[in-house]
Amino acid sequence: MPVISIRNLDHYFGHGQLRKQVLFNINLEIYSGEIVFMTGPSGSGKTTLLTLVGGLRSAQFGSLQVLGRELCGASHQQLVESRRRNGYIFQAHNLHGSLTALQNVKMGLEFHQHIELAEMHRRSAQMLEQVGLGNCLHYYPDQLSGGQKQRVAIARALVSHPQIVLADEPTAALDGQSGRDVVNLMQQLAKEQGCTILMVTHDNRILDIGDRIVHLEDGQLKLKVKLIN
Numbered sequence: 333m334p335v336i337s338i339r340n341l342d343h344y345f346g347h348g349q350l351r352k353q354v355l356f357n358i359n360l361e362i363y364s365g366e367i368v369f370m371t372g373p374s375g376s377g378k379t380t381l382l383t384l385v386g387g388l389r390s391a392q393f394g395s396l397q398v399l400g401r402e403l404c405g406a407s408h409q410q411l412v413e414s415r416r417r418n419g420y421i422f423q424a425h426n427l428h429g430s431l432t433a434l435q436n437v438k439m440g441l442e443f444h445q446h447i448e449l450a451e452m453h454r455r456s457a458q459m460l461e462q463v464g465l466g467n468c469l470h471y472y473p474d475q476l477s478g479g480q481k482q483r484v485a486i487a488r489a490l491v492s493h494p495q496i497v498l499a500d501e502p503t504a505a506l507d508g509q510s511g512r513d514v515v516n517l518m519q520q521l522a523k524e525q526g527c528t529i530l531m532v533t534h535d536n537r538i539l540d541i542g543d544r545i546v547h548l549e550d551g552q553l554k555l556k557v558k559l560i561n
């Protein structure tokens with residue numbers, strides 16, 4: 333069964349004369365454990381599609397099922413619940429500057445209220461070890477390099493062991509080698525945890541790491557390519 337199943341999805345922004353269609357009849361299924369890259373020119377609708385899958389905006393027309401739940405026509409509360417089940421990694425790492433690396437990662441567990449504080453601490457520290465930052469638990473984002481910050485963001489996204497991780501250009505602010513390191517790390521952790529990754533990228537240098545590439549143009553899915561690793 334696919335973890336993400338999109339059928340005949342259309343999306344519009346604006347109202348009245350300003351109404352503009354930005355996604356046209358998208359059909360896509362993504363299976364458990366797959367790493368899927370989404371490419372396409374600026375303005376082709378990649379981020380819109382990613383945010384719809386993440387429940388960060390409401391799906392309007394068609395069908396969008398994530399982990400078996402329909403998000404098209406979902407209530408605000410259902411979208412909030414859907415968001416909490418995913419991990420997110422953005423272009424700008426979005427770390428809280430006033431919190432340490434450890435505290436930032438702990439935030440990835442804050443909606444999991446059944447976990448005790450000491451356990452949250454243990455899991456967050458372990459996750460930071462896994463991304464190679466075991467010596468930087470108490471560093472603030474300002475004290476970390478771009479690649480290290482993005483590693484903290486990865487740790488935060490994965491600490492709750494989400495089934496789906498959504499990433500929007502996570503390597504855009506990094507140099508070539510750091511970008512590749514970050515994506516290699518995501519791939520390794522995702523395979524270990526069995527999680528599915530949908531990642532928007534313009535970075536051609538990392539595409540070989542994925543299982544599949546889907547390409548959007550003018551709001552339409554133009555190409556789906558299976559990669560053989």
Ligand SMILES: Nc1ncnc2c1ncn2[C@@H]1O[C@H](COP(=O)(O)OP(=O)(O)OP(=O)(O)O)[C@@H](O)[C@H]1O
Nearest residue numbers: 345346354372373374375376377378379380381532
């Ligand atoms: N909140 C919004 N209101 C109105 N139009 C929007 C909004 N967000 C995006 N758009 C429009 O929707 C289209 C798709 O935008 P989107 O950000 O999804 O593209 P993208 O492929 O992610 O682009 P980029 O690679 O530049 O990030 C664009 O024409 C954009 O101007």
